[in-house]
Amino acid sequence: MYYKTQIGIIITVTIGCLVALFLFFQNKQTDQNSPIKKHTIVSLTYRTNRGSSVQINQNGKNYFIRISFDANKMYKVGSEIGLRYNEKFDYFYIPDGQKRDSGRLIFLGIIFILSVVPWKRITQ
Incomplete structure (x- = not known):
């Protein structure tokens, strides 16, 4: 079949x-x-169209949040980004x-x- x-x-x-x-x-x-919640951006990573990310530091731990290449252009190091936190799986996302x-x-x-x-x- x-x-x-x-x-x-x-x-x-x-x-x-x-x-x-x-x-x-x-x-x-x-x-x-x-x-x-607003979080301060520690660093930006520009890669291909599908792989850009921002880094934030929360409670002494670094988190990388994947965002689109176009959205990454809107942010600068030190600016704030609105994120949600998933406590159960310990990650941030837009x-x-x-x-x-x-x-x-x-x-x-x-x-x-x-x-x-x-x-x-x-x-x-």
Whole structure:
């Protein structure tokens, strides 16, 4: 009914969907319970379009927060950035209304639907 590679794709996409669901609900709970606090930027890292980050220091510990390259251009060392803190998993993130997490879920959902279609039966 399925090609061998299609079964591997289904398993991989299913794992990706489970991880995306975990991240979605993890950040959803934090968005509801955690206020946005201002933190001072210690350093900026400019990389490719997908890998820029800012560094903050909180309670003697350094945290790196990934942001887009364009957003990184808006900040300078010493300026403040509004962040939420996830206490359970000990990380900071920029609140974006879960746009990234919901986009990831939609993308993986579409791939999952396409992968479970029995292409072997359709093409015969």
